[in-house]
Amino acid sequence: MRMVVLTPEEMGNVDRAAITAGPHDGYGLMRNAGAAVADLILERFSGAAGVAVLCGPGNNGGDGYVIARLLAERGVNVRLFADAAPQEDSDAARAREDCFVTPEALADFRPETGWLVLDALYGAGLSKPIAGIEAELIERVAAAGVPVVAVDLPSGLSGLTGKPLGSCFDADLTVTFFRKKPGHLLMPGRRLCGELVVADIGIAETALASMDIALWENGPALWRDGVPAVEIDAHKYVRGHVAVVSGGGASTGAARLAARGAARAGAGAVTVLSPANALSVNAMHLTSIMLRKAEAVDELIAFLDERKPTAAVLGPAAGTGERTRSFALGFLERNEGLKGLVLDADAITAFADAPDTLFEAVRSSVIATVLTPHDGEFARLFGDLAADASMSKVERARAAAERSGAVIILKGADTVVACPDGRAAINTNGSRFLATAGSGDVLCGIVASHLAQGMPVFEAASAGVWLHAEAGGMFGRGLIAEDLPEMLPHVFQALFPDDMG
Numbered sequence: 269m270r271m272v273v274l275t276p277e278e279m280g281n282v283d284r285a286a287i288t289a290g291p292h293d294g295y296g297l298m299r300n301a302g303a304a305v306a307d308l309i310l311e312r313f314s315g316a317a318g319v320a321v322l323c324g325p326g327n328n329g330g331d332g333y334v335i336a337r338l339l340a341e342r343g344v345n346v347r348l349f350a351d352a353a354p355q356e357d358s359d360a361a362r363a364r365e366d367c368f369v370t371p372e373a374l375a376d377f378r379p380e381t382g383w384l385v386l387d388a389l390y391g392a393g394l395s396k397p398i399a400g401i402e403a404e405l406i407e408r409v410a411a412a413g414v415p416v417v418a419v420d421l422p423s424g425l426s427g428l429t430g431k432p433l434g435s436c437f438d439a440d441l442t443v444t445f446f447r448k449k450p451g452h453l454l455m456p457g458r459r460l461c462g463e464l465v466v467a468d469i470g471i472a473e474t475a476l477a478s479m480d481i482a483l484w485e486n487g488p489a490l491w492r493d494g495v496p497a498v499e500i501d502a503h504k505y506v507r508g509h510v511a512v513v514s515g516g517g518a519s520t521g522a523a524r525l526a527a528r529g530a531a532r533a534g535a536g537a538v539t540v541l542s543p544a545n546a547l548s549v550n551a552m553h554l555t556s557i558m559l560r561k562a563e564a565v566d567e568l569i570a571f572l573d574e575r576k577p578t579a580a581v582l583g584p585a586a587g588t589g590e591r592t593r594s595f596a597l598g599f600l601e602r603n604e605g606l607k608g609l610v611l612d613a614d615a616i617t618a619f620a621d622a623p624d625t626l627f628e629a630v631r632s633s634v635i636a637t638v639l640t641p642h643d644g645e646f647a648r649l650f651g652d653l654a655a656d657a658s659m660s661k662v663e664r665a666r667a668a669a670e671r672s673g674a675v676i677i678l679k680g681a682d683t684v685v686a687c688p689d690g691r692a693a694i695n696t697n698g699s700r701f702l703a704t705a706g707s708g709d710v711l712c713g714i715v716a717s718h719l720a721q722g723m724p725v726f727e728a729a730s731a732g733v734w735l736h737a738e739a740g741g742m743f744g745r746g747l748i749a750e751d752l753p754e755m756l757p758h759v760f761q762a763l764f765p766d767d768m769g
């Protein structure tokens with residue numbers, strides 16, 4: 269199933285639609301939410317000496333009152349801490365009335381060893397930084413190191429951006445409802461949530477039917493069906509031909525990493541395009557991958573005319589000068605044969621002084637273009653977006669995609685893939701061991717390989733990011749970039765078990 273991600277605003281719309289459609293009213297949903305959290309606490313923290321429930325003034329606090337009552341009914345030692353009473357006649361006010369545990373003042377809360385803290389201060393409705401006594405409590409809990417279970421979101425975390433607004437709980441377990449929100453998946457939110465459980469609270473799947481869904485957690489369900497089958501009568505050029513541009517004599521490894529990634533990801537043929545001074549070093553290190561001289565753009569065009577590659581990679585250690593700029597524009601001007609282009613590293617930096625030149629070329633090109641910046645490279649092309657702290661990583665990547673006309677892979681521990689049409693995916697299977705030189709070069713090759721095989725660009729980019737991350741995670745500690753292409757057959761075997769032989 270495609271893993272839909274809802275913004276807090278969209279979740280609010282879903283809640284309202286679900287309440288209108290029934291069968292559960294607002295308090296019914298709140299009771300279901302509270303029951304889901306209480307069950308998990310009983311299951312996971314049965315050894316706790318007690319549970320201190322911290323309730324805020326809104327519906328998140330309402331969930332807290334339900335949880336406090338259910339746990340107390342089950343014989344758990346419960347203390348309840350709340351200051352402001354919920355708004356009269358609200359669902360949270362009913363939950364408080366129905367809860368027989370007497371509230372104590374938040375200021376009186378002291379974390380006790382062996383106890384669990386249940387954070388029901390703020391959830392989706394957080395609108396300003398947490399201050400005063402609540403901020404103090406968060407510090408006290410952090411200092412005591414007691415376990416925290418957060419309802420919906422760790423209080424203080426923005427469900428939209430994944431960034432804390434001031435003080436923020438660092439939870440061991442977060443239980444959210446119906447669907448994940450961007451703040452659960454974007455860093456540092458993903459880390460601050462701890463383990464994330466999505467609970468069913470009785471909202472029907474049909475609540476999504478009328479919504480314009482544009483954000484998903486990246487995973488095979490998003491693109492698996494688009495991975496081209498290898499037909500029984502396939503030949504190498506049917507499987508796509510990827511061209512990878514190499515840098516000069518002292519910087520050729522990056523292109524070979526991309527080329528190897530492209531080959532292992534399934535392209536039938538791969539050619540490295542090398543300047544004259546790097547031909548012999550490339551030749552010494554290439555076997556199944558072909559090699560061709562392309563010193564200047566006329567040789568590139570001749571190669572494209574003759575050999576008709578279906579996708580290309582430009583950037584890894586390619587140099588930031590005129591050759592790289594003219595190659596990028598040369599690729600983008602093609603109107604036959606070439607289907608996809610991945611621009612990374614130096615091909616991004618080469619346009620730092622003239623981003624509009626690149627964007628105009630991308631927008632007027634028929635070639636599906638993917639830009640793969642890390643944060644530093646992103647800031648070179650999209651300085652204003654990078655500097656806007658109010659934007660989430662998803663919003664930044666989307667705005668960049670819309671502006672440039674390219675699919676953006678904004679890399680990091682929480683890589684975001686965004687399309688000019690607004691579709692976006694957050695990647696969550698990344699491995700910290702991918703933080704090693706050359707790992708991004710392999711990613712370019714994997715993405716280009718899928719473009720060369722004819723996959724639509726958003727799916728090719730999302731598949732490439734996920735497969736790359738999966739390869740890194742499967743290898744684990746000790747990973748260097750050279751290992752990533754070699755792990756791909758194992759990743760594919762797990763993904764397509766029927767594809768053997």
Ligand SMILES: NC(=O)C1=CN([C@@H]2O[C@H](COP(=O)(O)OP(=O)(O)OC[C@H]3O[C@@H](n4cnc5c(N)ncnc54)[C@H](O)[C@@H]3O)[C@@H](O)[C@H]2O)[C@@H](O)CC1
Nearest residue numbers: 283297298326327328390391392393394395396397398420
């Ligand atoms: N029917 C529903 O809508 C459901 C909602 N649920 C819960 O409802 C929560 C959302 O409830 P709310 O929209 O009431 O939002 P919250 O409970 O997160 O916050 C509500 C109130 O706190 C105020 N506030 C926000 N940040 C503050 C700050 N830093 N300092 C002081 N006051 C602040 C807001 O102005 C608002 O009045 C979800 O996170 C979830 O836990 C669940 O019960 C499931 C069903």
Ligand SMILES: Nc1ncnc2c1ncn2[C@@H]1O[C@H](COP(=O)(O)OP(=O)(O)O)[C@@H](O)[C@H]1O
Nearest residue numbers: 679680681698699700702703705706707708709
């Ligand atoms: N902590 C991390 N967790 C998950 N993935 C990571 C992490 N750090 C880096 N990566 C991934 O590793 C790759 C690094 O690419 P990049 O920054 O271009 O490095 P290089 O230029 O050395 O290849 C990207 O795909 C990025 O998403």
Ligand SMILES: [K+]
Nearest residue numbers: 387390421423
């Ligand atoms: K919370």
